[in-house]
Amino acid sequence: xxxxxxxxxxxxxxxxxxxxxxxxxxxxxxxxxxxxxxxxxxxxxxxxxxxxxxxxxxxxxxxxxxxxxxxxxxxxxxxxxxxxxxxxxxxxxxxxxxxxxxxxxxxxxxxxxxxxxxxxxxxxxxxxxxxxxxxxxxxxxxxxxxxxxxxxxxxxxxxxxxxxxxxxxxxxxxxxxxxxxxxxxxxxxxxxxxxxxxxxxxxxxxxxxxxxxxxxxxxxxxxxxxxxxxxxxxxxxxxxxxxxxxxxxxxxxxxxxxxxxxxxxxxxxxxxxxxxxxxxxxxxxxxxxxxxxxxxxxxxxxxxxxxxxxxxxxxxxxxxxxxxxxxxxxxxxxxxxxxxxxxxxxxxxxxxxxxxxxx
Numbered sequence: 001x002x003x004x005x006x007x008x009x010x011x012x013x014x015x016x017x018x019x020x021x022x023x024x025x026x027x028x029x030x031x032x033x034x035x036x037x038x039x040x041x042x043x044x045x046x047x048x049x050x051x052x053x054x055x056x057x058x059x060x061x062x063x064x065x066x067x068x069x070x071x072x073x074x075x076x077x078x079x080x081x082x083x084x085x086x087x088x089x090x091x092x093x094x095x096x097x098x099x100x101x102x103x104x105x106x107x108x109x110x111x112x113x114x115x116x117x118x119x120x121x122x123x124x125x126x127x128x129x130x131x132x133x134x135x136x137x138x139x140x141x142x143x144x145x146x147x148x149x150x151x152x153x154x155x156x157x158x159x160x161x162x163x164x165x166x167x168x169x170x171x172x173x174x175x176x177x178x179x180x181x182x183x184x185x186x187x188x189x190x191x192x193x194x195x196x197x198x199x200x201x202x203x204x205x206x207x208x209x210x211x212x213x214x215x216x217x218x219x220x221x222x223x224x225x226x227x228x229x230x231x232x233x234x235x236x237x238x239x240x241x242x243x244x245x246x247x248x249x250x251x252x253x254x255x256x257x258x259x260x261x262x263x264x265x266x267x268x269x270x271x272x273x274x275x276x277x278x279x280x281x282x283x284x285x286x287x288x289x290x291x292x293x294x295x296x297x298x299x300x301x302x303x304x305x306x307x308x309x310x311x312x313x314x315x316x317x318x319x320x321x322x323x324x325x326x327x328x329x330x331x332x333x334x335x336x337x338x339x340x341x342x343x344x345x346x347x348x349x350x351x352x353x354x355x356x357x358x359x
Contacts, residue, residue, distance in 0.1 A: 069127035145290035178291035306342030
């Protein structure tokens with residue numbers, strides 16, 4: 001094969017032409033999606049070269065996908081590559097997570113469509129001798145919330161406030177209302193509150209709630225959802241957010257920054273505060289898990305399965321709790337909430353000190 005020394009320029013040209021496109025719908029994807037795709041594709045082509053393959057971007061073939069998956073799953077290389085001495089990358093001692101492998105394949109699947117080879121990238125199971133290593137599960141087995149990992153939420157957010165008040169308020173809104181990072185940055189607190197009687201008729205909500213926050217800016221797929229205002233802590237978080245966003249249409253991102261700059265600022269600040277898997281054992285997204293677990297407890301009156309709760313309680317109550325958590329997190333399927341609460345069919349025994357770290 002040709003060395004294709006200009007593969008980076010070719011790949012960059014393809015990305016500039018296509019990377020803004022959604023994989024299925026006629027819409028533009030977010031900056032974060034474009035960035036993740038670009039980095040993933042460059043990483044895959046660089047890895048192929050270390051594995052002894054040198055395809056140009058337009059020459060990507062199914063055998064290259066297989067080589068990548070074998071590396072990601074820590075399987076030996078194909079005999080032809082192993083014997084030729086063309087492999088520079090060391091064999092991994094352990095496979096990457098199924099979630100990572102599936103994400104990288106999704107980038108390659110979209111890319112194959114861009115170069116006129118739709119359908120070339122097969123299901124991950126087709127490329128490995130051990131399909132279990134690439135099967136993604138949506139049921140969490142360890143609590144990813146901050147308190148479940150021994151992290152003091154208020155103290156940690158106070159430390160962030162000393163670095164940047166905007167990021168601190170964004171974190172407060174994430175724990176208070178289950179917002180994602182992008183949703184928190186784009187949130188406009190002055191115009192978001194909606195009384196329960198004004199909600200659309202299609203919104204099935206529990207009668208106990210009086211008012212809600214309308215959440216749409218920054219959501220995945222632009223899906224509208226409503227999160228209940230149900231606790232004094234939420235009221236306080238919303239009040240602080242309104243003081244930071246000084247004008248009626250202000251959002252919680254720092255004034256003068258673009259969305260991308262605000263997202264980068266968020267990442268840099270939380271990293272500086274040690275809010276990482278490596279240092280504290282948690283990520284900012286763990287606040288969304290915290291919100292889900294707290295909301296479930298309020299509805300079901302028992303801890304979530306991932307927090308050691310008994311899944312054998314009243315089935316109707318459990319179903320209602322899972323559904324309400326799904327609604328307030330913005331997920332259309334109740335089963336997705338297993339990624340936050342654990343499965344109601346498999347109880348999770350947690351340590352008595354509740355201090356385990358999570359993945």
